[in-house]
Amino acid sequence: MSILKVQNTMLKTLIASLLALTVFAGCIKGRDEVRCQYDACAVKATNAEIDSVRAYLAANNITDAIQHCSGVFYRITVAGTGAQPEPCSFIGASYTGRRVDGSVFDAGTFPQPYQLTALIRGWTNILPLVKTGGEVILYIPPSLGYGGREIRDANNNLVLAANSMLIFTVQLTSVQ
Incomplete structure (x- = not known):
């Protein structure tokens, strides 16, 4: 394999990894937002x-x-x-x-x-x-x-x- 092909493959792997990391980080943020939802009027005193x-x-x-x-x-x-x-x-x-x-x-x-x-x-x-x-x-x-x-x-x-x-x-x- 030529050096150019190796560099191209490494670059594609790096881009794919960064994309996956970005999506994963977005999922974590989304979970936090869902976990922190709160309705102050959901429970009411008698x-x-x-x-x-x-x-x-x-x-x-x-x-x-x-x-x-x-x-x-x-x-x-x-x-x-x-x-x-x-x-x-x-x-x-x-x-x-x-x-x-x-x-x-x-x-x-x-x-x-x-x-x-x-x-x-x-x-x-x-x-x-x-x-x-x-x-x-x-x-x-x-x-x-x-x-x-x-x-x-x-x-x-x-x-x-x-x-x-x-x-x-x-x-x-x-x-x-």
Whole structure:
């Protein structure tokens, strides 16, 4: 075989390999996009849960909370000016979780970014409405929070009763 034929064959192999790699990379991107699709209104709290949140808001004279299609109520207290997450974004946040009696059951700052879809549905539904640096108060019906699960600490003490409405104040600190 002549050198010219070998070079031509190598060039065709290289082009075919690059084409295959490009198609493969496109498939990977396509899979990620499919995997990250999220419908914030697909799961809705029951009417009884929504009515319970409404009753809490009325009893506490909270008149500016907005109802999301899922049944979460929210108040954006600081809009923020940075990046705005999508449901599949990784976020950093500082938060305080309260029971309906006002007592804190959890508070902290994420030690690392979490994918928003890995958090409770109430967060996943509402945090895309806030930009980095923003703050929101969430009034989450049980089915969009921890549902029928009891939350217990390391000593097996009850932290949060099953089917509890949750109230979170969340500061969005980063979006990736």
